[in-house]
Each structure stands twice: as C-alpha cells, then as structure tokens.
Amino acid sequence: MKTKFLSKSRFLIAMILLIAVSCDSFVEVDLPKSQLTTESVFENYSTAEAALSDIYSKIRDQGMLTGNGFGISNQLACYSDEMISNESLSNPSFSFYSNALLPTNTYVANYWNSAYNQIYAANSIIKGCEYNTSMTQIERNQLTGEALFVRSLEHFYLLNVFGSVPFVSGTDYKTNSKISKMASEQMYSEIISDLETAVDLLPVSYIVAPRIRPNKYAAQALLSRIYLFSGKFPEASNAASAVINNQSLYSVENINSAFLINSKETLWQLHSGTAGKNTADGAYFIFTAGPPQFVWMSSGLYNSFTAGDLRRAYWTKEVKDASGTWHHPYKYKENFDTSVSKEYTVVLRLSEQFLIRSEARAMQGDLIGAKEDLNIIRKRAGLPDTQALTQSEILNAVLEERRHELFTEYGHRFFDLKxxxxxxxxxxxxxxxxxxxxxxxxxPEAEINANPNIKPQNPGY
Known part of the structure; x- marks a missing residue:
C-alpha cells in the first residue's frame, strides 16, 4: 500500500526506522508511538550517529540516489539521451525511457516518498541535537551539519525533477500534512541557507575514512552547484574555488583511478554497506554478453566523444558478439563482490567543481579563467586545449564537457540540458x-489526493 504524503504514519515509521538501527535503545523505556518526541529520540552521540548512518544507507539503497537501476543515474540517463532501455514494456522503468510517465508510476512515487522520509529523518536529527544535553558542541555541530547537508541534497533533487515542491524543515506531521508548494526561487534560498550553515558547522577533516561522511568541503561543493543552478555565478565560482584550492585534500586523479575507493578526487561517497561489496552502479550497468538484459549506452553518447578521449577508452566498454555490438558505462569496474571493497558510489567529485567554476566564470565574462578550468578536465581526458573563444562557444564547450565527464551520474545530463x-x-x-x-x-497522484494543497499537478499530466 502506498504511503501518503508526510502523514502521521510516515513520520512514525521514519522515527521507528531511526530507532531500529542502533544496537542500543534510543531511550531506556520505549514510549508509545504517539508519544515519540524529539527530546527522547537521541540518548547519546552514538545513537544519533547510528540514526545518521541509517539515512546514508537509505540514500544508497532507496529512492532517487540509489546506484541500482531504480535510481536516477539510470532512469534519467534513459529519460534523456544517454542510455537505451531493454526493459519490458510493462516495467515501470520503461516509462522513463519512452517518456510516458503517469502520476501513478510506482518509481516516481517512491522517489517522492523516499526523499521526504530521508528529509524527515534529517529533521529529526536536527531537532534532537537542539534538545540533547549529553553531546558536546562539536558533536552537535557535526550531526546538525550533516543533517542539513542531507536535507539540502534531497530538496535539490526533488526541486529539479518535480519542480515546485514543499520545503520541509520540521517534524510536525499536522503541519506537514497540509503543507503547500514553495516557489523554486524561494526554495533555492532555503537550500542555500541550509548549506551555508552546514559549511560553518562541519569540520575540514573527514571524521570517517574513506570520505563516507560529508565534511565542510563536501557541503561547499554542493553549495557551489546550488549557486550555479540558481544563477548566482560569483558565489558559485567562489564556492568551487574553496574546494579546488584545498590541494592537500583534493586533486584530479588519473582517469583510471578517479572512482577507486581512496581517490583524492572524491568529495563524498556512499559506503557499500558490507565488506567486499562494491557499487550497485557497476552491478547494474556492466554486462558481458549481448543482448543486454537492462540497458546500454546510446550510440549518440558513445559517438559524441572526440577521438582520443580517454574517457571513452576507460569509462566505457564494448561488448560484441554474433548478435550485435553494445557499449556500457565502465566508470566502476567491479560488478561483483571482491575480497575487499574497491569502489564506493561517488556522489560528489572534484571534476564537477572545475566545470562549475568554468561555467560561472564564463557567465561573468572571465573567458580566460573559464577556459583554464575547462582545459584541466580536458587534459586529464587526453585532449588538447579547447578552441572555444567567445562566451557562447565556451558555454557550449562546458555543456559538451559535462556530457562526457558526468554521464550516468545522478541526472547531470538531463539537468544541464534543461x-x-x-x-x-x-x-x-x-x-x-x-x-x-x-x-x-x-x-504522485496519491500525494495530491492526500494533500490537495500541493495542487496543481504539473503540466501534461
């Protein structure tokens, strides 16, 4: 049975899930479900940290940001021009490839519900940190900063796939069950405010290796993207520079090392969950014989790479047999478990920051600086410097570079074209x-039925 938008039952389920992840009880005596309060959610830092870890596992395994075929890395790749789907016509996934989504699509409903459940969980941590007296200020800052980061991340993707949606910053189900949409411009302002606070609260160093908990610069990187999307180009450039300039932590890796577990290009990645397990992305995208069971790379994407582009050589792979020739993404090399994990799912990378700053600089008229950033990414790909000269040419070059650098990563291509x-x-x-x-x-139709305040439905549906 589908969940209803931000209902009381969903809030309680979210809270129960938070409690269930800890080996120790969050409270000495379990309260009735109707009496769960923010004051009683967190007993100490360990239980609060366990709740946060559960959010990251949910991001990895459920909803839009999961690396398996259900998530938007695949679905928006099929929805746009990156991937071809071989799913059955009756599979809800095929509706993305055929651009025939309906308000009753179960994947779309799950994107919405999972995102808001994760936002609810993040809000619970924020509220819990406000009331907790057993944690140090450093611990409260860390947890609050991470929760604000998660809330920003989920709201960003909701906004960019659904348009105007509710911005949820509390845990009062009565209020949220009747909440209205927030205009996109205002929502970007709220996300920016959250991330600016997260940047202030989070430490420079990663508290857990290898970069599976966001630090100050992971929040700064997401903030630079938000600034870019909201047209704040000086701010986008400055935020990206703050990340790029920290060369003690970050550097652009060799093309074949960019997605390894200890890559210095990684800003934030999702733990695989089990020792020896690798990414769901690799497990889904990689195939060794044709025809592919699920998806393969479109000829338009594959043929768009310039001759000599190392990304086509190392980040794609050809599969050829008597029945045909196909290509699949090969950024992640492992599609099975290994003795030790070699790859985690990378959510934020340094290369995106160079592309953000290049675009932001071009939009401000700094064409020389824009080309310098673009050429750093091109050089890593084995390509000569860009020949773009005018602002328009440079922006088009950035768009093309983003196509080849960020393909099948969290819907970048779809968002960029838009x-x-x-x-x-x-x-x-x-x-x-x-x-x-x-x-x-x-x-989702069920959400509109549960809360008419989020009407109207998006055009065309």
Missing part, C-alpha cells in the same frame, strides 16, 4: 515520445 534551454530541441529530435512538458515528472 538549464541551458536545450532540452526540447535535443530530446525532441531523437525521442518520439518526448513532449515539452516532460521536463518535469508528475507529482
């Missing part, structure tokens, strides 16, 4: 089911 105003012209020419209204997903 930001550049090229979504309809690009996808309308290659996808027979594409409509201009497909730039947004439908709001």
């Amino acid at each position: 930001r550049y105003g090229k979504l309809n012209s690009t996808l309308g020419n290659i996808k027979t089911g594409w409509n201009a209204t497909d730039q947004l997903f439908p709001i």
Whole structure:
C-alpha cells in the first residue's frame, strides 16, 4: 500500500526506522508511538550517529540516489539521451525511457516518498541535537551539519525533477500534512541557507575514512552547484574555488583511478554497506554478453566523444558478439563482490567543481579563467586545449564537457540540458515520445489526493 504524503504514519515509521538501527535503545523505556518526541529520540552521540548512518544507507539503497537501476543515474540517463532501455514494456522503468510517465508510476512515487522520509529523518536529527544535553558542541555541530547537508541534497533533487515542491524543515506531521508548494526561487534560498550553515558547522577533516561522511568541503561543493543552478555565478565560482584550492585534500586523479575507493578526487561517497561489496552502479550497468538484459549506452553518447578521449577508452566498454555490438558505462569496474571493497558510489567529485567554476566564470565574462578550468578536465581526458573563444562557444564547450565527464551520474545530463534551454530541441529530435512538458515528472497522484494543497499537478499530466 502506498504511503501518503508526510502523514502521521510516515513520520512514525521514519522515527521507528531511526530507532531500529542502533544496537542500543534510543531511550531506556520505549514510549508509545504517539508519544515519540524529539527530546527522547537521541540518548547519546552514538545513537544519533547510528540514526545518521541509517539515512546514508537509505540514500544508497532507496529512492532517487540509489546506484541500482531504480535510481536516477539510470532512469534519467534513459529519460534523456544517454542510455537505451531493454526493459519490458510493462516495467515501470520503461516509462522513463519512452517518456510516458503517469502520476501513478510506482518509481516516481517512491522517489517522492523516499526523499521526504530521508528529509524527515534529517529533521529529526536536527531537532534532537537542539534538545540533547549529553553531546558536546562539536558533536552537535557535526550531526546538525550533516543533517542539513542531507536535507539540502534531497530538496535539490526533488526541486529539479518535480519542480515546485514543499520545503520541509520540521517534524510536525499536522503541519506537514497540509503543507503547500514553495516557489523554486524561494526554495533555492532555503537550500542555500541550509548549506551555508552546514559549511560553518562541519569540520575540514573527514571524521570517517574513506570520505563516507560529508565534511565542510563536501557541503561547499554542493553549495557551489546550488549557486550555479540558481544563477548566482560569483558565489558559485567562489564556492568551487574553496574546494579546488584545498590541494592537500583534493586533486584530479588519473582517469583510471578517479572512482577507486581512496581517490583524492572524491568529495563524498556512499559506503557499500558490507565488506567486499562494491557499487550497485557497476552491478547494474556492466554486462558481458549481448543482448543486454537492462540497458546500454546510446550510440549518440558513445559517438559524441572526440577521438582520443580517454574517457571513452576507460569509462566505457564494448561488448560484441554474433548478435550485435553494445557499449556500457565502465566508470566502476567491479560488478561483483571482491575480497575487499574497491569502489564506493561517488556522489560528489572534484571534476564537477572545475566545470562549475568554468561555467560561472564564463557567465561573468572571465573567458580566460573559464577556459583554464575547462582545459584541466580536458587534459586529464587526453585532449588538447579547447578552441572555444567567445562566451557562447565556451558555454557550449562546458555543456559538451559535462556530457562526457558526468554521464550516468545522478541526472547531470538531463539537468544541464534543461538549464541551458536545450532540452526540447535535443530530446525532441531523437525521442518520439518526448513532449515539452516532460521536463518535469508528475507529482504522485496519491500525494495530491492526500494533500490537495500541493495542487496543481504539473503540466501534461
């Protein structure tokens, strides 16, 4: 049975899940479900930390940001022009590839519900830290900063796939069950405020290796993206620079090392959950014989790489047999367990920061600086310096570089085409089911039925 939007039962389920992850009880005596309060959620730092770890495991395994085929790394790749789907017509996944989503699509409903459940859990941590007296200020800062980071991350993706949605910052189910949409501009302001606070609260160093808990610079990196998407180009450039300039922590890796577990290019990654386990991305995308069971790389993407681009050589792989030739993403090399984990799912990378700063600089007229950043990424890919000269040419070069650097990573291609105003012209020419209204997903029907305040439905649905 589908969950209803931000209902009382969903809040209690979220709280119960938080409590269930700890070996120790969160409270000495379990309270009735109706009496769970923020004051009683966290007994100490260890139980609060366990709750936060559970959020990260949910991000890894459920909802939009999971690395398996269910998540947007695959679904938005199919929805746009990166991947071809071989799923059955009856599979809810195929509706993404055919651009035939309905408000009743179960994957879409799960994206919405999982994101808000994770936001609820993050809000519970924030509230719990406010009331807790057993933790040190450093511990409260760490937990609050991470929870604000998670809340920002989830709201960002909700906003960019659904359009205007509710911004949820509390845990009062009565208030949230009737909450209305927030305008995109205001929501970006709220996300920016959360991330600016997170940057102030989080430490410079990673408290857990290898970079599986966000630090100050992971929050700064997400903030730079938010600034870019909201048109705040000086701020985007400055935030990206803060990350790029910390060369003691970060550097652009060799093309074949970028996604390894100890890569210095990684800003934040998701733990695999079990020793020896690798990424769900690798398990889903990699195949060794054709025809592919699930998805393969579109010829448009594969053929768009310039000859000599090391990303095509090392980040894609050809599978050829008597029935045909296909290519699959090969950023992650492991599709099975190994004796020790070799790869975790990378959510934020340093290379994106160079591309953010390049675009932000170009938008401010700093064409020389924009080209310098672009060429750093091109050099790593084995390519010569860009020949782009004008602002328009440089921006188009950035868009193309993002296509080849960030493919099949959390919907970057779809979001970029939308930001550049090229979504309809690009996808309308290659996808027979594409409509201009497909730039947004439908709001789940069950959510509108539960809370009419989130009407109207998005256009086209």
